[in-house]
Amino acid sequence: xxxxxxxxxxxxxxxxxxxxxxxxxxxxxxxxxxxxxxxxxxxxxxxxxxxxxxxxxxxxxxxxxxxxxxxxxxxxxxxxxxxxxxxxxxxxxxxxxxxxxxxxxxxxxxxxxxxxxxxxxxxxxxxxxxxxxxxxxxxxxxxxxxxxxxxxxxxxxxxxxxxxxxxxxxxxxxxxxxxxxxxxxxxxxxxxxxxxxxxxxxxxxxxxxxxxxxxxxxxxxxxxxxxxxxxxxxxxxxxxxxxxxxxxxxxxxxxxxxxxxxxxxxxxxxxxxxxxxxxxxxxxxxxxxxxxxxxxxxxxxxxxxxxxxxxxxxxxxxxxxxxxxxxxxxxxxxxxxxxxxxxxxxxxxxxxxxxxxxxxxxxxxxxxxxxxxxxxxxxxxxxxxxxxxxxxxxxxxxxxxxxxxxxxxxxxxxxxxxxxxxxxxxxxxxxxxxxxxxxxxxxxxxxxxxxxxxxxxxxxxxxxxxxxxxxxx
Amino acid sequence: xxxxxxxxxxxxxxxxxxxxxxxxxxxxxxxxxxxxxxxxxxxxxxxxxxxxxxxxxxxxxxxxxxxxxxxxxxxxxxxxxxxxxxxxxxxxxxxxxxxxxxxxxxxxxxxxxxxxxxxxxxxxxxxxxxxxxxxxxxxxxxxxxxxxxxxxxxxxxxxxxxxxxxxxxxxxxxxxxxxxxxxxxxxxxxxxxxxxxxxxxxxxxxxxxxxxxxxxxxxxxxxxxxxxxxxxxxxxxxxxxxxxxxxxxxxxxx
Numbered sequence: 167x168x169x170x171x172x173x174x175x176x177x178x179x180x181x182x183x184x185x186x187x188x189x190x191x192x193x194x195x196x197x198x199x200x201x202x203x204x205x206x207x208x209x210x211x212x213x214x215x216x217x218x219x220x221x222x223x224x225x226x227x228x229x230x231x232x233x234x235x236x237x238x239x240x241x242x243x244x245x246x247x248x249x250x251x252x253x254x255x256x257x258x259x260x261x262x263x264x265x266x267x268x269x270x271x272x273x274x275x276x277x278x279x280x281x282x283x284x285x286x287x288x289x290x291x292x293x294x295x296x297x298x299x300x301x302x303x304x305x306x307x308x309x310x311x312x313x314x315x316x317x318x319x320x321x322x323x324x325x326x327x328x329x330x331x332x333x334x335x336x337x338x339x340x341x342x343x344x345x346x347x348x349x350x351x352x353x354x355x356x357x358x359x360x361x362x363x364x365x366x367x368x369x370x371x372x373x374x375x376x377x378x379x380x381x382x383x384x385x386x387x388x389x390x391x392x393x394x395x396x397x398x399x400x401x402x403x404x405x406x407x408x409x410x411x412x413x414x415x416x417x418x419x420x421x422x423x424x425x426x427x428x429x430x431x432x433x434x435x436x437x438x439x440x441x442x443x444x445x446x447x448x449x450x451x452x453x454x455x456x457x458x459x460x461x462x463x464x465x466x467x468x469x470x471x472x473x474x475x476x477x478x479x480x481x482x483x484x485x486x487x488x489x490x491x492x493x494x495x496x497x498x499x500x501x502x503x504x505x506x507x508x509x510x511x512x513x514x515x516x517x518x519x520x521x522x523x524x525x526x527x528x529x530x531x532x533x534x535x536x537x538x539x540x541x542x543x544x545x546x547x548x549x550x551x552x553x554x555x556x557x558x559x560x561x562x563x564x565x566x567x568x569x570x571x572x573x574x575x576x577x578x579x580x581x582x583x584x585x586x587x588x589x590x591x592x593x594x595x596x597x598x599x600x601x602x603x604x605x606x607x608x609x610x611x612x613x614x615x616x617x618x619x620x621x622x623x624x625x626x627x628x629x630x631x632x633x634x635x636x637x638x639x
Numbered sequence: 640x641x642x643x644x645x646x647x648x649x650x651x652x653x654x655x656x657x658x659x660x661x662x663x664x665x666x667x668x669x670x671x672x673x674x675x676x677x678x679x680x681x682x683x684x685x686x687x688x689x690x691x692x693x694x695x696x697x698x699x700x701x702x703x704x705x706x707x708x709x710x711x712x713x714x715x716x717x718x719x720x721x722x723x724x725x726x727x728x729x730x731x732x733x734x735x736x737x738x739x740x741x742x743x744x745x746x747x748x749x750x751x752x753x754x755x756x757x758x759x760x761x762x763x764x765x766x767x768x769x770x771x772x773x774x775x776x777x778x779x780x781x782x783x784x785x786x787x788x789x790x791x792x793x794x795x796x797x798x799x800x801x802x803x804x805x806x807x808x809x810x811x812x813x814x815x816x817x818x819x820x821x822x823x824x825x826x827x828x829x830x831x832x833x834x835x836x837x838x839x840x841x842x843x844x845x846x847x848x849x850x851x852x853x854x855x856x857x858x859x860x861x862x863x864x865x866x867x868x869x870x871x872x873x874x875x876x877x878x879x880x881x882x883x884x885x886x887x888x889x890x891x892x893x
Contacts, residue, residue: 196752199760200720203689211864229831236792266831268861274669274828278792284753328688455756 197284204295205324207317209306213298214268216305217394220377223401224301225266227370228294230257231441232272234363235279235286238356238448239455246359246449254362258406269298279448283459286444289331289466293437296325296332297374300430304381304390311386311609318427325433326471333436334471335429336478338415339508339595341436343587345468346580347443348512349520349569350461352450354542354556356442359449361546364442365409368545371438372410372498373401375420376491382422382610383491389612396492404494411501411545413438417601418504421487425604428479436469450555453576460577468579480600501544513539515590516583522566534563668834668861669795671826674711675888676857676871679799679824679838682760682787684723684750691715692891693727699735700882702851702875707735713744723748728772741772748785759788770809777809795828799838807845819843834859836871844879851880865892 204210214221234253241249260266272287273280280287299321303309309317326332334341347353357364380397384390416431417424424431443465447458485504486497497503513535517527527535541548542556552559557574561567573580671681674695685691695711713727725746731737748764761784768779784802789795805818824838840853857871866889873884 196755196758198721199683199750199753201686202720203686203717214864240792268832268864270831271667271669274795274831277789277795278756281754281756281789284755 199284200288200329202292202329204299205321205328207299207303207321208308209299209302209317211302212306212308213301213304217301217391219264220394220398221269221301222264222266223261223373223398224297224377225269226257226261226264227367227373228272229260229266229270229275230363230366230370231290232270232287233275234367234445235272235448236276238360238445239282239458240278243359243449243451250360250362253360254366257363257366261406262402269294282455283462285331285466286462288329289333289440289470290437292325292329292331293333293433296321296430296433299325300427301377301381304378307386309386312606315426315604315606318430322427322429322433326429330470331466332471333433333440333469334475335432336472336475337417337432337482338435338439338505339482339511339591340475340478340588341432341469342439342508343512343515343591344584345443345465346516346584346587347446347465348509349516349557349560349580349583350574351452351555351557352446352461353443354446355449355554356445357545358542358547358551358555360445364445364545365411366406367438367441367445368410368413369401369405371413372405372419372494373397374434374438375414375416375418375423376400378416378423379420379489379491382420382426382604384612385609387609387611389610393492393612400492400494408494408499410498412503412543413442413505414498415482415504417482417484418486419489419491419498421484421489422604424482424484425601426606428482428601429476432479432482440465440469446555457576464577464579481595481598482601483598484601501540506540506543509539509543510536511590511594512587515587519582519586520567520569522564522568531564535560538563668832668859668867669826669828671799671834671836671859672715672888672890674886675859675867675890676869676886677824677836677838677855677873678801678820678840679822679826679836679855680748680764680783680785680801681797681799681826682750682754682762682785684721684748684762685715685717687717687720687722689717690893692893693888695886695888697884697886699884701735702849702879702881703735704882705735706733707737708732721750723750725766731773738774739768739772742775742779743769743771745769754787754789759786761786775809776811777807779805779807779809781805791827795826795834797826799824799826805845813847814845815843815847817843818845829858832861849879850877852876853880853884855884857886866890 237249237253272290300318303314303317303321322335326335376397377394380393381390384393415435420431444462447461450458453461489495521527538552538559539556541551542559547553552562570580570582572578573583670683670685671679672693673680675693691714693713693715695709697709699707699709701707709729709731711727711729713725716724718724725744727744728741729739729744731740744766746764746766748762751761752758754760764783764785766781770776770778782804786800787797789797801820801822803820803822807814807816807818810816820840820842822838822840824836826834826836829835835858837856840851840855842851844851853873853875855871855873857869859867859869862868869888871886875881875883
């Protein structure tokens with residue numbers, strides 16, 4: 167009886183506190199934390215043990231990923247230039263000096279966002295966990311080369327099915343169409359108004375794929391250590407100082423790995439694009455935090471795994487199948503690539519829906535639209551560029567463009583656009599041949615691959631970190 | 640009965656280890672655990688499917704100037720979403736009262752919610768002490784209400800409140816039937832790998848008529864993806880309070 171009365175008292179107390187909180191906000195009363203630990207296997211922590219410097223670069227990048235949310239949400243948009251410069255300096259300090267020794271959860275440096283939109287961090291942390299798993303599998307000497315694919319597949323299966331926030335294993339071409347963010351009023355805000363920070367993440371999203379590729383060309387032996395080390399050197403020497411102008415996809419920079427593990431490759435492209443979309447939404451100054459959460463949760467749902475996505479996993483091209491991950495090639499540096507191709511296709515697919523009075527676009531208007539779009543998709547603001555989002559730039563060119571206010575609103579789903587774009591993808595690429603599997607029967611040797619180019623002038627020095635030797639993984 | 644406790648724990652730990660791969664997993668220094676290094680606990684549980692071995696060693700200088708050394712091994716398991724289960728036992732040495740040494744302890748914590756911008760995180764935890772240890776009689780129960788609220792976003796600064804009610808079903812003549820403790824505290828991020836935690840404990844203890852006040856401070860350090868180390872000190876305020884306490888702990892996610 168006494169116990170029962172005490173329990174009732176506790177329940178009453180919590181209900182009263184909850185109601186008091188409800189009176190202050192219209193936000194959902196409470197989300198469950200719902201964290202899931204990661205999959206156990208003989209490879210766990212192999213990357214940390216064997217490639218510790220690379221592990222710490224990844225941890226530093228994830229520090230920046232986490233803190234960027236709070237920086238954008240808590241600092242006024244009007245100070246974007248100063249905020250951008252200061253946060254870029256902080257990110258560079260973290261990555262140069264490897265200040266994170268272990269993987270930081272998103273909440274560690276962004277507690278405000280964790281409280282405002284917890285599901286966003288559940289999705290990101292869960293996928294960072296997949297990064298750890300898959301780097302570990304490649305780094306582990308206990309996993310034979312011929313077994314890398316099956317262990318990776320096991321890890322992907324756990325990722326997709328043991329938590330409800332896993333990103334899809336379908337290619338970004340499909341998930342971007344499902345998300346339909348291009349005409350939302352926030353799209354391109356982050357890249358246009360925070361270009362230094364944006365390009366830091368473009369460099370980071372060069373690093374993630376090429377590390378997989380370095381593992382792929384290095385094999386299980388010492389060649390892997392050498393390939394990862396040389397790739398890290400390229401990151402410090404060239405990539406951080408001449409950052410890519412676009413988000414590089416795994417199929418571009420990690421074609422061998424993408425052939426071996428297409429679903430994992432797509433999940434990471436989806437995560438990396440999701441980072442950019444989240445930052446756009448966080449940076450957008452016109453919505454309240456509750457409206458931003460509505461839109462963030464809509465995007466998570468749209469980009470998440472759907473049953474049957476496995477059948478689409480190999481539907482992507484391989485534009486640079488023989489890439490050397492240790493070399494920062496010219497094609498990696500510019501704005502043109504797979505990402506811009508996907509965007510241009512989506513633009514052409516949705517424009518007929520938005521043409522005033524059902525008219526067709528003249529070739530001249532199409533050219534002007536494409537020019538405006540390329541400008542908005544490039545980081546920073548260029549001379550003659552319309553302020554605001556891609557949507558603002560297109561409306562400036564075609565003021566009577568048809569827009570559905572409900573689907574443009576926070577959390578609104580532009581279903582007609584989605585249908586049109588998915589139909590467009592099906593027509594263009596539905597019959598494309600699958601990306602071929604990667605033969606894993608012969609372990610590669612780094613000796614067969616040419617060495618990277620010498621250092622470029624103006625390079626960023628790599629940090630002085632004592633080597634950490636493997637521990638028998 | 641008494642000698643069965645270490646055996647039970649050893650068997651459970653051995654079974655868990657045998658069933659697990661050699662693999663190790665990441666743990667979380669932000670997740671405050673009772674005794675690691677202070678008594679303060681936060682409202683968040685171990686992740687679902689996670690498992691940890693934890694061991695704590697502490698030295699207490701009691702209010703009547705005696706020494707108690709405590710070794711407490713325990714296993715913590717995330718067996719269901721937002722739930723945390725604990726199995727362990729404290730073992731006491733020294734010239735202080737050693738009643739309860741070797742009692743088997745079973746615990747569970749349920750987290751109701753992730754903290755939002757306005758609503759703190761809440762949890763309830765319960766613990767049962769089974770009298771398998773020295774001079775123990777009757778089952779003791781503990782119910783704890785836990786609240787966690789972030790107040791400093793720049794440093795992950797969080798206030799915590801633990802309200803603890805214990806019931807002693809087989810009280811000796813010199814013991815209370817019910818004990819209470821109020822534990823407010825604060826934690827913050829010192830750097831990427833270190834969380835600092837401090838608390839104040841106001842407690843109506845098991846010994847009839849004894850009320851104590853303690854201040855504790857300590858740190859939790861993420862040594863590697865699988866290890867968290869913790870250490871702390873505590874001091875009593877007033878005649879009934881312990882003079883001092885030192886605690887060291889290690890958590891290993893496996």
